[in-house]
Amino acid sequence: MNLFHYLNSVQRVWNAGEGVAVARLLSLADHHVNNPSLHVHEHPETAVYRQLDAPLDEVVACHLKVLHHLTAEPRNYAEAYRQQTNCIQAVVKMLQVLKDENWFLPVMYTVAIDLRRLAAKCEEQIKTSKPGEILEKAAECLMGCFRVCAADNRASDADTKRLGMLNLVNQLFKVYFRINKLNLCKPLIRAIESSNFKESFSLAQRITYKYFAGRKAMFDSDYRNADEYLSFAFENCPRRFARNKRLILIYLVPVKMLLGYMPRKEVLQRYNVLQFHDLTVALKEGNV
Incomplete structure (x- = not known):
């Protein structure tokens, strides 16, 4: 599968509203990550923006940049992490643009999980002056998604983005426990316990x-x-x-x-x- 076919596949499942399928094509755990044809694009914007519609295009462009840096010799975890933060920020824009629908929440879950895992890898590979700093910044990015989901009060119960809150809370828990910032868990617990969707997760x-x-x-x-x-x-x-x-x-x-x-x-x-x-x-x- 070359870049053209990959982008066509992404656009096709996006148009069909298949959130899980889109998420798989944006996951760092999927087999497409091992495809050398997708590794060579440090600046894939031209091809991506020509074939994909907004707001999907920016998310996919960032994902391809992540693949490029993760398969470089040597692997550039710092730059891969930076592009993954751009990817999650593009997802936040997607959440804001696509109102009254939530079928793409699996995309948010996948990008969030990969961000946390890349941040943890960077903590191992890059010795910063302050341990946990990279993970803490990743948590701030995840909070951007959480705020948008938590504030979605207008959509119907079936379409609300609030159904994505618990997945993000669990990702944040894993970060906060790892960096020993347990005090930051309290408002998240309060948000879930006061939610009307506790039994819907x-x-x-x-x-x-x-x-x-x-x-x-x-x-x-x-x-x-x-x-x-x-x-x-x-x-x-x-x-x-x-x-x-x-x-x-x-x-x-x-x-x-x-x-x-x-x-x-x-x-x-x-x-x-x-x-x-x-x-x-x-x-x-x-x-x-």
């Missing part, structure tokens, strides 16, 4: 949200809410995701113990968190 997104909100409540010594959030996450996380259930238990078990509930050994054994068993025995024997 996907179960997967709600599980992720409850996991991080539960951890935040635990750090705030709000053990009742921590128990509620983390219990929801654990009970609703499918059994096949054993690693995720274990991560939840690492926080849920201490919360339960602080509330006076001792976990069963078989549960701890099943999810490989037996380190809590000896503590449970010691507490029961009064030998702490």
Whole structure:
């Protein structure tokens, strides 16, 4: 697939309103990223603007620049990250231009996830004077999307961009926990808890949200809410995701113990968190 065919594919699925398909063609995890025909365009604007309509054109042009810098020798993570920030800013414009519709929210999710991951990669590759600075700036870009989504009060419930809030909150949680800025989580939690769409978000997104909100409540010594959030996450996380259930238990078990509930050994054994068993025995024997 050459550039012409790639751009045609993007325009076709865009015209069809297939948000997931558009997102896939803009994802850094998609197989098109490995196509050498798409790597050579440091300045793809002419071809892109000729074939694609606004506001899609700017998003795609930035994406192609990201591919160019990620496949250069050596890889230029700093410039790739800079172009991905331009990409998310173009998505913000898209959110503002396309009123009363939300079918393209998967595009926002994909660009946001790739921005966070690129920012984390830059933190590893580029030693700045202030650790976490790049991720914090990425979070500011994500907040731009969040504000537009949160302010979309005019559209119908089915078409509102507010349905994209939780995905962004979860991305922001991952950044804030990594850079230890947990105080910035509080207004996000308040926004979700006061939302009329709490039950409309996907179960997967709600599980992720409850996991991080539960951890935040635990750090705030709000053990009742921590128990509620983390219990929801654990009970609703499918059994096949054993690693995720274990991560939840690492926080849920201490919360339960602080509330006076001792976990069963078989549960701890099943999810490989037996380190809590000896503590449970010691507490029961009064030998702490």
